Amino acid sequence: MKIQLNKTALTLIGVCVVLIILLFYRGCSQSNQLREQLGLYEASKATIKLTKNKLGQQTAQIELMTADNEKDLLKMQTQDSTIMKLQSVVKDYKGKLATATVIINSTGDVGSTATTITKHDTVTVNGVEYIYGTYESEWDEEWSSGKIVATKDSISRNFLVKNEYEITQGWERQGFLKGKSPVVKIKNLNPNTSTEELRSFTVTEKKKPFALSAGAVYGIDILHLRPTVVVGVGVTYSIIKF
Helix, strand or coil: CCCCCCHHHHHHHHHHHHHHHHHHHHHHHHHHHHHHHHHHHHHHCCCCEEEECCCCCEEEEEECEEECCHHHHHCCCCCCHHHHHHHHHHHHCCCCCCEEEEEEEEECCCCCCCCEEEEEEEEEECCEEEEEEEEEEEEECCCEEEEEEECCCCEEEEEEECCCEEEEEEEEECCCCCCEEEEEEEEECCCCEEEEEEEEEEECCCCCCEEEEEEEEEEEECCCCEEEEEEEEEEEECCCCC
């Protein structure tokens, strides 16, 4: 028995197929968005890890926050001041964002240098002479340089602190029997520098689950036992990614 379909029936079938595909895609999209929001929430609870090597150089590490687009981060409700600063940075960026990082560091410099008396000022008060000197101290070291000048009524200072950093991103296991998570690290090469806060957000490459493809298939028509070629266009959905 042969079933013949007119153009109206074929059109309705086509519309139904398209609607089913759209509904399926919407459900998958909402599921992905929920999964990303949960991932952002879990990453927001991560705490910074601080370590030091033999040279006294500190390394700070924290889990990287990721999402398919920056809007997911901007919609996130948080009281974390560093994440709020990160949201502000992402919001102010007008182009296509790849990665944004907020780092709060502090540098202390402790040391001593020789003092030089460069000149004297003599002040007479009620017949008594007071001699005031101008004291100068200057240094130029690996991580800092500067000059301090002290007189009887003022102290002037002019110094420069040097900093170098190594910032890396990668995947590391966060605990026993746990999977690997993306992390960001900052290594302070200046041993006098400490990282107090660190947060980083990266937009992941969004891969579309649907693909439109065209192709030709060569095979055997088993009903008529003859070679045949089928040419067509199809829509595929990725279920498992390797």
